[in-house]
Amino acid sequence: MSFVVAKNLWVSYGPVSILERVSVSVERGTFCTIVGASGCGKSTFLRLLLGQEQATRGEIHVDGKAIPAEPTPERGIVFQKYSVFPHLTVLQNLTIPAEFGGAPVTARLFGRAKAEASDKARAMLAKIGIGHAGDLYPAQLSGGMQQRLAIAQALLKQPKILLLDEPFGALDPGIRADMQELLLSIWRETGMTIFMVTHDIAEAFRLGTRLIVFDKVRHDPHMPSAYGATITYDLRLKNGKLDGDTGERMLAPVILEKERVAHA
Amino acid sequence: MRLINQRPGHGERIVLGAMLFILLVAAYMIGSHMRLAANPDDKLLPSLPQMGAAIWQLAFTPEQRSGDYLLWTDTAASLARLLGGIAISALLALLLGIPTGLIPRAQAALAPFVTAICLIPPITILPILFIVFGLGETSKVMLIVIGTAPYMVRTIAQAVADIPSEQIVKGLTLGANTWQMILRVALPQIMPKLITAIRLGLGPAWIFLISAEAIASTGGLGYRIFLVRRYLSMDVILPYVAWITLIAFVLDRLLLAYSRRRYRWAHLSGASL
Numbered sequence: 001m002s003f004v005v006a007k008n009l010w011v012s013y014g015p016v017s018i019l020e021r022v023s024v025s026v027e028r029g030t031f032c033t034i035v036g037a038s039g040c041g042k043s044t045f046l047r048l049l050l051g052q053e054q055a056t057r058g059e060i061h062v063d064g065k066a067i068p069a070e071p072t073p074e075r076g077i078v079f080q081k082y083s084v085f086p087h088l089t090v091l092q093n094l095t096i097p098a099e100f101g102g103a104p105v106t107a108r109l110f111g112r113a114k115a116e117a118s119d120k121a122r123a124m125l126a127k128i129g130i131g132h133a134g135d136l137y138p139a140q141l142s143g144g145m146q147q148r149l150a151i152a153q154a155l156l157k158q159p160k161i162l163l164l165d166e167p168f169g170a171l172d173p174g175i176r177a178d179m180q181e182l183l184l185s186i187w188r189e190t191g192m193t194i195f196m197v198t199h200d201i202a203e204a205f206r207l208g209t210r211l212i213v214f215d216k217v218r219h220d221p222h223m224p225s226a227y228g229a230t231i232t233y234d235l236r237l238k239n240g241k242l243d244g245d246t247g248e249r250m251l252a253p254v255i256l257e258k259e260r261v262a263h264a
Numbered sequence: 265m266r267l268i269n270q271r272p273g274h275g276e277r278i279v280l281g282a283m284l285f286i287l288l289v290a291a292y293m294i295g296s297h298m299r300l301a302a303n304p305d306d307k308l309l310p311s312l313p314q315m316g317a318a319i320w321q322l323a324f325t326p327e328q329r330s331g332d333y334l335l336w337t338d339t340a341a342s343l344a345r346l347l348g349g350i351a352i353s354a355l356l357a358l359l360l361g362i363p364t365g366l367i368p369r370a371q372a373a374l375a376p377f378v379t380a381i382c383l384i385p386p387i388t389i390l391p392i393l394f395i396v397f398g399l400g401e402t403s404k405v406m407l408i409v410i411g412t413a414p415y416m417v418r419t420i421a422q423a424v425a426d427i428p429s430e431q432i433v434k435g436l437t438l439g440a441n442t443w444q445m446i447l448r449v450a451l452p453q454i455m456p457k458l459i460t461a462i463r464l465g466l467g468p469a470w471i472f473l474i475s476a477e478a479i480a481s482t483g484g485l486g487y488r489i490f491l492v493r494r495y496l497s498m499d500v501i502l503p504y505v506a507w508i509t510l511i512a513f514v515l516d517r518l519l520l521a522y523s524r525r526r527y528r529w530a531h532l533s534g535a536s537l
Contacts, residue, residue, distance in 0.1 A: 052433055071436035082428035087452045087529050096448060097438040107444040137529040157438055 003028035003193055004049070004161065009058035010228070011044055017228035018044050022058070024212060024231055026195075031187055033208030034197045040214045040229040042197045046165050049195055050075055062161065073101075076154035080166045083150035084138045090149055091134040094121035097156040120156070128152040128182070144175035148182065155186065164196040168203070176200075180207055211235045310499035318499035319507075322488075334488065339511070342485040345401065346466075346473050349408025353469075354462055356409070357416035362450050364417070365424025366432075367442070378417050386411035386472060394480060404476040411472040412465040416458075423457040424450050456530035459523040463516050470512060 002025035009022040019041040026032050036042045047053040048060060051071050060067050062074070071077070084093050098117035099109050109117055125131045128148045130141075138146050147167055154162060164183075168176045184207060187194055198204050204211050213233035220226040272280055296309040310318075323335040360378065363370035389410050393403035427450060435449050477486030485508055492500045524531050 050433065050437075071433050073437060073439040075437060077433060077437050079430045079434075082430040083434055085431060085434075085449065085453075087527070099448070100435075100439040100441075100444050104441060104444070107440070107448045137532060139529065139532045153434070154437070159437070 002026060003030075003063060004195075005061045006045075006048075007058050007061070009045075009048060009055045009060070011041065011048070011053070012056050012228065016225040019055075019214075019230065020228035021230045024234065026193065026210060028193055029191050030210050031184075031194045031208050032196070032210040032212065033204035034195060034212050034214065035199070035201055035204045036214035036229065038199075040216060042214050043165055045214065046163050046195060046197050049161070050077055050163055073097075073157040074159055075161045075163060076157060076159035077163045078147070078150045078154050078165070078167045080169045081146075084146060084153060086138050089135050089137055090125065090130065090141070091118065091121055093138070093149060093153055094124055094156060097153065101157075124152045124156060142175075143171050144179060147171065147179060151183070151186070155190070158190075160193065162192050162194045164194065166197055166199060169199060176203075183207065205237060208237050211237055307496040307498055310502070315499045315503050318497070319503040322500065335507070338483055338485045338488050339507070341483045342473060342477065343511070345404050345476075345484065346408065346469055349405045349473070350412065350462060350465060350469055352405070352409045353413040353416050353465060354458060356413045357420040357458060357461065358451070361417045361420025362424050362446055362454070364421035365427075366446060366450050371421075375421070378414055378421070382414040382418060384410075387475060390476065390479070399480040404473065404481070407472045407476045408469045412469050415468075416461045416465055419461040420454055420458060423454040427453055452527075456523050456527040459519050459527075463519050466512060466515060470508070474508075 005025040006022055009019055011017075011019040022045065034042050034045065044053065048055055049067075051067055051069055054069055067075075077083075085096065088096060095109070095114075095117045096107075098113075098120065099107050102109050102113055102117070108114075122131070122134065125134055128151065130145050130148050130152075133141060133145060138149065141149065151167070167183075168179050171179060180203065183194075183196075186192075196204075196207065211233070212231050212235075214229045215232040216227055216229045217232060218227040292309065293312065296311050299306045299309050300311060319335065323333060326332060327334050360374055364374045364378065365371070386407060390403075390407055393406050393410075397403040397406060431449060432445065435445050440449065473484075474486030474489070477484040478490040481487040485504055489501050489504050
């Protein structure tokens with residue numbers, strides 16, 4: 001049975017259409033990568049999954065139930081930036097989920113509960129490879145370490161679905177490769193369903209077991225915003241390749257061309 | 265090397281920083297000396313020893329009628345009004361500013377009102393305050409509150425609204441309720457900005473304090489200045505102005521130091537003046 005099902009989603013802001021006729025169903029444990037030209041609604045789709053935004057038409061079901069109309073702990077999120085709390089140290093960033101959950105009024109834990117949360121946070125720190133940085137503030141971390149922290153923070157609530165909005169977009173290539181490995185190992189370990197928006201098509205092929213491409217299929221030259229984007233490719237991947245096909249080579253020129261047109 | 269790339273060393277920086285102060289004092293002393301040489305009874309530019317004597321009398325000699333040490337009772341009275349007013353403003357800024365910036369319904373209800381209140385020239389409220397609250401402490405503190413609170417509420421509301429939406433969403437996905445979001449995400453992040461708002465608000469607060477004291481008071485730094493003005497007592501007025509400036513400076517530096525110490529994360533990058 002499909003785990004995440006989007007049924008005929010449409011999103012428009014007044015006369016500006018962003019998404020149209022978006023339908024997709026994704027099985028539990030899928031690593032779904034999402035690519036497409038700039039401004040074609042990838043991130044909008046992710047915000048719909050998150051509940052941060054509502055579709056004009058259509059609905060999204062998770063496990064057979066319509067998703068709540070606001071972000072909840074069932075769906076974790078990592079943004080490209082501003083993902084962690086700048087006023088908390090690394091360790092505090094990782095204990096705050098437990099404090100939200102355990103103390104509705106004070107949002108602070110004391111005594112044994114606090115020690116437990118700290119232990120859990122420290123274990124997560126070590127696992128994610130920033131064990132030495134517990135007392136630093138995010139501004140004192142490199143970009144890669146900040147994103148490690150953001151991922152670790154999102155994992156603490158053990159979400160069933162992890163959403164990533166270009167999480168490695170601002171990182172150096174070397175760091176990016178490390179982060180991809182980290183993400184893959186977390187995915188294998190937890191069996192989470194992951195949706196990841198990326199600009200990097202090689203990354204999308206390398207990480208995903210499912211790759212969906214957003215693009216506009218209808219164009220009105222007099223009113224470019226009249227039609228929204230939809231899913232133009234929906235590919236199942238195995239070890240970075242299309243099943244029995246050299247998918248990346250087949251698809252790359254298509255997207256690069258769109259990207260070029262969109263930027264022109 | 266071009267001027268824009270020449271940086272003063274440590275010693276030079278101190279000399280340059282002190283230069284204008286020394287020039288000002290020297291210019292005053294020359295002017296004072298010339299006037300006193302022409303007329304020893306001149307009151308306009310008293311000499312430094314004259315000012316010292318006058319302020320010594322106010323600080324360390326009890327006043328005949330009340331037995332008070334006027335400099336200190338004036339300072340205590342003014343500071344109580346100033347800090348009381350600023351504290352109430354800061355509290356209002358938190359109580360109204362955070363909901364305005366964070367909660368859409370509160371914003372819809374509060375933002376237009378606060379914006380309108382901001383535009384009332386506070387000093388025009390002073391007669392109303394005197395009528396309603398009488399000439400006592402309440403109306404003076406209220407003037408400071410009315411003069412500084414609306415601006416501080418807006419500053420805090422804006423600061424909360426400027427928190428990236430990513431952080432709010434992140435908080436929601438980590439299970440925070442609205443109150444927890446205020447307590448752990450919004451409040452600690454805007455505290456350094458509240459301190460900055462207090463530092464900037466102290467300027468207008470002094471103006472309102474001195475104005476209120478000048479018009480109706482029986483003590484306070486502003487009261488004393490306007491009282492002795494009748495006798496052309498520049499030997500008291502000038503040291504009082506310097507004393508007020510010093511207090512303002514110390515308050516500002518204390519607040520900055522507190523912010524740097526307590527909210528270190530906010531001062532990690534960029535210079536703060």
